[in-house]
Structures are given as structure tokens and as C-alpha cells.
Amino acid sequence: MASATLSKPRQDSTPLQRLRTVDASTWAKVGFALLCVGALVGYFAFPTYPTYDSFYALIWGRDLLHFHLPDFRVYRGPTEHPLAIVFGMFCSIFGQGGARLMVLGSIASFVAGVAGMYRLGRLCFGPVVGLIAALLLLSRFFLENLAAQGYLDISYVALIVWAVVLEVERPRRGGGVFLTLAAAGLLRPDAWVLSGVYWLWCAWPRRSESHGRSGRSMEGTGESGVSTTANRVSLTNHKRVQYLALAAIAPVVWAGVDTVVTGNPLYSLSSTAGLAQELERTQGFSSVVASVWTFGVRIDKLPVILGGLLGVPLVVWLAPRRALVPLAALVLLVFVFIAEGAAGASVIDRYLMGAATVLLLFCAVTVGGWAMLQPGSKLRRVWMVGAAALVAFGTAQVATTLSLSSLRTTLAYHEDFHKGLAVALEDPVVKAEMRRCPLLSLPNNKLIPDARWILDSVGQRDIVARSEARADVAKGSHTLEHRIQRGSVAVYPLGSAVFFEAIVDVGDDPRDQIPLTGFKRIYASRYYAVYANC
Secondary structure (H helix, E strand, C coil): CCCCCCCCCCCCCCHHHHHHCCCHHHHHHHHHHHHHHHHHHHHHHCCCCCCHHHHHHHHHHHHHHCCCCCCCCCCCCCCCCHHHHHHHHHHHCCHHHHHHHHHHHHHHHHHHHHHHHHHHHHHHHCHHHHHHHHHHHHCCHHHHHHHHCCCCHHHHHHHHHHHHHHHHHCCCCCHHHHHHHHHHHCCCCHHHHHHHHHHHHHHCCEECHHHHHHCCCCCEECCCCEEEECCEEEECHHHHHHHHHHHCHHHHHHHHHHHHHHCCCCHHHHHHHHHHHHCCCCCCHHHHHHHHHHHHHHHHCHHHHHHHHHHHHHHHHHCHHHHHHHHHHHHHHHHHHHHHHHCCCCCCHHHHHHHHHHHHHHHHHHHHHHHHCCCCCHHHHHHHHHHHHHHHHHHHHHHHHCCHHHHHHHHHHHHHHHHHHHHHHCCHHHHHHHHHCCCEEECCCCCHHHHHHHHCCCCCCCEEEHHHHHHHHHCCCCHHHHHHHHCCEEEEECCCHHHHHHCCCCCCCHHHHCCCCCCEEEEECCCEEEEECC
């Protein structure tokens, strides 16, 4: 007798239907992998070298690797950043390739920041908002340009984003957030304030959820260092002290480094304020407040700023509890920027990047918050139309203002200027003259870290700026001027390098670009001429 087997008819699914069944976390992993590949392609396609602050971190790290104490009291030296110096020490292990590795670290930080923005948006407002937040950060060419030049600020921004992510994942998490903020605080002092406020937040008693659920009071001390009294939950004194120690890591380490190197625990704060005044980067309170808008538009662009400002009341109305942590971070970062500027610190657009990055989350809500509403609702449809209008406005502005060729040119210049200086200093004739006269003069401070890195020099006594000599003469000191005149090698940028490396700051004088009397030209290229009087 024949037998029959009953089976359910097979329903072939289309490729689109199969893609729809893939969960958001899988797509996120695929997107992150593609982002990493794209970052590596860009890293090798557009080779660049670190910027001024990063080069000094690299040099000071190399000094430490060779058991030499770094010198922070150099002419127009940048503020030291302890974590960057540690990374610079690691990079310097790879010799001249360490400079490119420093840039790779910044690019990796940018990738981490994009991943953090997706994670933050998804945790707070869903995968659609997370995706849009990540895309908004990915399309901020201001930050991408700085990442490609190895700016330390990119790593700081990524750490701030991930600190917020960790806190959103588990409120009052404590240790992980404190350590992440400590790392950020070893790159920029702004994070010190966030660490302090976060300590207050963790130490402040909160309502007991178990009391609210069970309806009865519970008292005692748990193993995690949390005590419960009546309907209030607070940390034990021991846990408070532990958290306070974590919050103090960054300022204590920073002051300790300053003390060991300079003997003054507040050296970074005082020297930064002094240099800001010298370079005329300070502003009054009203100007600092106004710069929040100016710099915000420069970093995020006007449509994104408008979307972010609109997104703040939207999330307060739609999901106030989920918006609490990122909104608090945004307010604190803006407050710190204004407070530092009003206190006399440099007012620079890069210092607002933390706040500008967090604001992207709220713009993402404006664009994609409709996904949080009931499907098919009228409000959802109206919101989608408004979001489309904002996207169209942003796209139109990008089409009229963005110049990718200009970005490529800027990156190419940084590569060409550094490589051009390396070729000039490695020329046999120039090297022979430098053996006779080890003193090397440059127009100002901008090229000094490049020259120090290329020449593998310890200390900066024999690599000087002619602008410093001129400033000393104005003060009545001719020591450096006489050193240069007695016998030295002088580098003079040519062409476009003049406006990137020679005349860039207040105090730079075109006269420093004029060859000194008695010097003869021994080398010339597209971007540099070298003279000597040995």
C-alpha cells in the first residue's frame, strides 16, 4: 500500500522579505564593519600627518620612552594632554611610522564615536533615530577633517559619547562611566566637570523602586555599597569615597604630571591662559556666548542646529526620562565651554565639538522621531513630512556649500608640507651644514614639532623660531638673535606653505620670511628653501 506524507506547502520568500527579517543588531554590525573598511581605505588613500598638538604629544611620548623628561616650557608649546602622551609613547615605538599611527588612532576614535552615536540613539529612541544620529555624525566633514589630521579632540568626543551610552544602558552605573570620563578628562579638562556632576548624581539619594512595587519599607545595606532606608536609596559612605576617587583621577593625574615635569601642579592651566592671551584667542562673556551659535553652525551646519533645537522640546514631550542623560550632557558641555571662555581660556571651535556632537542626537529625533509613534497615525504622517522638509533643506545647503575638492586639497597640503620638510632636512647638503651648525631656525612655532620629529631630537634648544628671537629683541634680549646670526641653518616655507606654516597666528611677521643677511641658499623645492651661514 502506498503511503503519503503530508507537508506544509513551501512559501518562497523574496530577497526583500528575507532582508526585512534581519534584526537591527545584525544590520548595525554590518554597518560598523563597512564603516571600518571605509575608514581604512580613507586612511591609506589620503595619507596625512598629525597636527601641532598631536605631534607634541608624540614627541613628549618619545622622550619618555627614551627616559627623558619632556619639556612643556617650550616656545608657544601646546597644553600637555597626559593620555595623548601615553598614546604617543606607544606610537613612537614604531619610529617615523608612529606619526601615521597617531592619525590612525584619531580616525579609529571617529569610527568609535559614530558607533557610539548609533548605540545612544537606539537605546534612547529606537534604531531609526540611532541610524540617523550615526549618519549625521558620519556626515560632519568638520570632524572628519580633524580626524584625518590626528586631532586629539576626536578621541575626547568619542569618550564623551560612550560615557553617555554607558550611563543610559544602566543608570548610575558608576565605575565604567567614571573611568570613561577619566580618560576623557586626561585629554580635555572639560570632562572634570562632568565627572564631578556625575559623582553628585550617583551620590544623591534616589527613590527605591522595590519600595514602590512592594508597598513596604526596606532598610539595610547591600553588598554593592547601596543602603536602603524607608523609600530612599543612597550609596554608603565607603562607596561615595570610592566614586569620588574615580572622579578625581583625571585632575589628580594631570596635576601630578605637571608637578613632575615643571614643578607647578597648575602649569597647564596658567600656561594655556597665557598663550590664549598672547595669540588673542580670549573673548568677553557676551562674545563667548555668541560663539556658541557661530561655532555650532560651523561644526553642525544650520539645518542640523535648527533640527537639534527643535528636537530638545520634542524629546522632553515624547520621552522625557530617556532624554534626561543626553540632555544633561549637552547642557553641561555648553556650560563648560562658556565658563572656560569667560574665565580667559582660548575660545576655539574645536572646544565645542562635544556639545555639537551630542546635539546631533536631538536632530536625529526631529528627523526620525516619527518612528516612535503609532503606525498610521496622523501625527506620524505630519511628522514625516516635516522631517522630509528639514532633510531637503539640509541637502540643498550641502549642495551649495560643500567642496570635497577643497577638503582633499587641505589634506594633501598637510601631507606635502610634512614630506617636503622631511626631504629638505634629509638633503645631503643640508645635513652636512647642520653637522657644522646644529642650530635650526624656522619662521615660527608651527613647524617646530615636525622638525623635531623628523630629526629625532631630544629637547628643543637647537630648533628655534625666528619669531621668538624677534619677540625677545622687543623685550631687550638679543641672546637668541645672536645665536642664529653666529651660525645656523634656516628654513623658509614657500608658496602655499607660507600661509599654512609661517603666517598663521597673531604675532607672525612677514619679516621672518626674509632670508637673514649673510645666509646663502643651499636647498630649494616647491614648498621650502633652506639657507645657512656656517
